[in-house]
Amino acid sequence: MPSACLRVEPNQVRATVLEMLYRAGASHLGPCMSVVDILVALYGAVDVEAIRQGRPDRSRIIVSKGHCAAAVYAVMHHYGLLSADALADYCREGSLLAGHVSHAVKGVEHSTGALGHGLPVACGCAIGLRSRGDEGSRVFCVMGDGELQEGSVWEALMFARHHRLRNLVPLVDNNRISSITATDRVIDLQPLENRFAGFGFEPYVVDGHDVEAIQEALESIERRGEPGVVICNTVKGRGVPFAENEPIWHYRSLGEEQFRAALAALAEAMRQ
């Protein structure tokens, strides 16, 4: 049963992410902020209770851009999968919650950190579900657009298309900035929909900060019954004005004034 009734507010998640990053002196603010709405949409579209219980028939969410761990853990927290105490340990000595997602954290399907790993693993999950006759579960894989420069992504797409893996849905956090600069200045893959269409995936291009639009795209792919990809156009650093579209916020950690300013900006956005 989908968890949409929980009504998680993305900007509240962003505020949680800010607190985690600030307390830990951690980086990756930019890619965390761009992916929040995608993750809120995904966890809202699946049966979170099945994930909590680790049921074999659960839908699987694999976050391949593992550097957005703070966002993943914050969303899991807001969906009731991780306690506040656990979040408080983020990047602390001895914690299981590191700067990249870890399967040591209950509810996380797969550890990622090196890019281009998630989609092949997601393919394995999808083909495994099919092999054992489980038609109801789906596998979602969240990637960054910079990550698409990894060749293994396209190996997996070819495989998924050939095997018509209808239960597998890749989603791209298309924030257009990779590690140190704009993706179109490194390897220009835009428009992404053409690339995916060429590999046999029906592209669904949505506003990546519109939770309902993302969930509608997921439903459309399921109804159509053919391989489809959700390209989520996002803003890196979304919600934190001084960090939006600034590559340095892949690496920079928040000072106290910046933290207060960012929280205030989110509070203002939630008031509007």
Add this chain to the structure above:
Amino acid sequence: MRGIIMDALFAAMKADERVFFLTADMGINLVERFAESYPSRFLNVGIAEQNLIGISAGLCNLGYRPFAYTISNFLVHRPYEQIRNDVALHGYPVTLLGTSGGFDNAPLGPTHHVVDELGALGALAGIDLYCPSSTNCARELVGRLIERERPAYVRMPKDNFDHPALEGETAYLPGSGRQTLIIGYGATAPACIAVQETNPAVSVLICQRLRPLDEEVVAGALARHDQAIVVEDHLAASGVYGALCRLAMEYQIRCRVRSLAPDNYSLQVGASPRFYQARYRLDKGGIEEMICQP
């Protein structure tokens, strides 16, 4: 040995629905029956070794026991990061089945000589390494692999070899003397045993499990001899020689450990494994020569 393992694996697929066979487009006249008999548990992922390993990891998430097959030079080196992160880090029970170890694919040239994969995989935490040295060992290995809860790599030697004393994970064949112990595995096992047949004073240790070594048996054998000669179609330092040196030091064993290995590897091409075995003195004559050398 490959055929023996594949026969055992094919039989296991009938008995155990967790077993899943994957190939990266290798194994003509070998893998077809897997596809025909068990289509829902067979995959040819294509020439895409990174995907081979990632998919295997994903299948483990569903509870399957994947066996991922291709030639070792493709199986280990191309998807090394996938093996490290997606398999070893997760402790997933993927079994990597590799052929072409050592010089088994001799005429295909240096890209297809595999004298470093054991060291590469041995550098990772959590993967056990096997190399069956006899047909009966190869046959019984499959069952143990399925029941394992950890990742494993199996170097499958090309040639079949039978010897009644080769059983279990480590076989110790004591000689009548205490001077020399010869240690080999896989393709070098027949030469080691041939030396003992003409020189009964020599002891022989054949390892099927290369990592972790059976420390009790290996250390005991080392302690009973003045010198040990490790004969392997793999670089010495990252191979069994390196592991043995460490063992000898840790157990404070007074035994000289020597190596016959292709450390001075060259690009000169041979038409058969025998060319390389002779070149690097991995054959009976080379071992006998080293025994006599001070």
